[in-house]
Amino acid sequence: MSQFYQDFDFRPQYYGPLHGLHTHVDTSRPWRRQPIRRTISSTTRCKYHHCPRKVSSNNREIERLTRARVRNRRLRVKDPKESLKFYEFLGMTQIKKLSFPEAKFDLYFLAYDGASAVSHGNSTFDREGVIELTHNYGTENDESFTVNNGNKEPHRGFGHVCISVDYIEAACKRIEDAGYKFQKKLTDGRMKHIAFALDPDGYWVEIISQRKDSKGADDPEEKNAVTDPSTYRMNHTMIRVKDAEKSLKFYQETLGMTLFRTVEQSAAGFNLYFLGYPGAEGVSEEGFTALKEGLLELTWNYGTEKDEGFSYHNGNDQPQGFGHICEFKFHSSVALVLFSAWLNKSKEGPDVEEMRQHRVSVSVDNLDAACERFENANVNWKKRLTDGRMKNVAFLLDPDGYWVEIVQNERFAGKENF
Numbered sequence: 001m002s003q004f005y006q007d008f009d010f011r012p013q014y015y016g017p018l019h020g021l022h023t024h025v026d027t028s029r030p031w032r033r034q035p036i037r038r039t040i041s042s043t044t045r046c047k048y049h050h051c052p053r054k055v056s057s058n059n060r061e062i063e064r065l066t067r068a069r070v071r072n073r074r075l076r077v078k079d080p081k082e083s084l085k086f087y088e089f090l091g092m093t094q095i096k097k098l099s100f101p102e103a104k105f106d107l108y109f110l111a112y113d114g115a116s117a118v119s120h121g122n123s124t125f126d127r128e129g130v131i132e133l134t135h136n137y138g139t140e141n142d143e144s145f146t147v148n149n150g151n152k153e154p155h156r157g158f159g160h161v162c163i164s165v166d167y168i169e170a171a172c173k174r175i176e177d178a179g180y181k182f183q184k185k186l187t188d189g190r191m192k193h194i195a196f197a198l199d200p201d202g203y204w205v206e207i208i209s210q211r212k213d214s215k216g217a218d219d220p221e222e223k224n225a226v227t228d229p230s231t232y233r234m235n236h237t238m239i240r241v242k243d244a245e246k247s248l249k250f251y252q253e254t255l256g257m258t259l260f261r262t263v264e265q266s267a268a269g270f271n272l273y274f275l276g277y278p279g280a281e282g283v284s285e286e287g288f289t290a291l292k293e294g295l296l297e298l299t300w301n302y303g304t305e306k307d308e309g310f311s312y313h314n315g316n317d318q319p320q321g322f323g324h325i326c327e328f329k330f331h332s333s334v335a336l337v338l339f340s341a342w343l344n345k346s347k348e349g350p351d352v353e354e355m356r357q358h359r360v361s362v363s364v365d366n367l368d369a370a371c372e373r374f375e376n377a378n379v380n381w382k383k384r385l386t387d388g389r390m391k392n393v394a395f396l397l398d399p400d401g402y403w404v405e406i407v408q409n410e411r412f413a414g415k416e417n418f
Helices: 003-008 059-066 080-089 168-177 244-254 367-376
Strands: 069-076 093-100 105-111 130-136 158-165 182-184 195-198 204-209 233-241 258-265 270-276 295-301 322-328 360-364 380-383 394-397 403-408
Touching (some): 080 105, 080 130, 158 295, 168 182, 168 195, 168 204, 233 244, 244 295, 360 367, 367 394, 367 403
Parallel strands (some): 158 204, 360 403
Antiparallel strands (some): 158 233, 182 195, 258 270, 270 295, 380 394, 394 403
């Protein structure tokens, strides 16, 4: 394995022969490939796998699943002007800004909002694939300030965000011509169909093609193509997990997500799991996910679950960087969201100013009912709804210590949260 892949957990065949397949895996025996399960059925869950959830034949339950969303990912940034410029260059639009001068920070919400966008015209809390930027006042003037991009030892955890594009070669050329740097160019290494650009703070932005079976730099159909950023999509966010079985159980059973596909790289010693809410279109028969928005990718390196002293950086400890994933489901059971920091500092109970820094956020139709459900499920809490002064927000902890924020979905409240 090349030193490049060793240093950056960027393994050969990362999206190799299995790219696009939807399999499920016996996590107790990760080297064994299991039969492909391509549909969500009403059969019971298989003994060893956390494959797509059992779906009740009850129409109301099916409707709840089709209305689920994964909303946003939060990133701390040093200079909002530079970060906004970058993400807007990628075709995103600022759909909302929240300012908290008393706490000295601003939040910027960006999403694809063109006529063909998945969530075109929706409110901020009714979208998939939102990126939330958090700026703490003064960092842009501090020459020594840097963020943790999640990809350097000993502070690895968050991996990258990913956008899917119409023509990947033209898209990468456009980014490079604008002067932005790459962690991996399209022509680097053996994987000619993916690239990783670097945003102004050094966060990795994966670029994949929306064209099925695209060969990227080796694809003759890419030659002389013209890219249209308005067609791009915010596809997924990747985080590393210690124990795949525990994490899959949490995100599927507690938060109600569906496993869209698994990519096994047993030769390189890791698996990738792509989860999300199916929506009205359901799960692709062929496991093709490049046209989706707001997915969550879990990366599991074999053996970490057996190391008692091993842990990933959750983004809430110093040095800080990635904040959280924000997804939501329009049902009181679950709603996962990658939402940013908006809380005032509390004088009692848990330090909410600290909590605003890194988390996954879930918006629900009935906040009290959702928290009661989580309580009955014996989840680990960072802050219960009744703790502190902020009675309209709660925080769960996932198996790796990533924070899951629970807030009211404003569509059901009939008013804006902010």
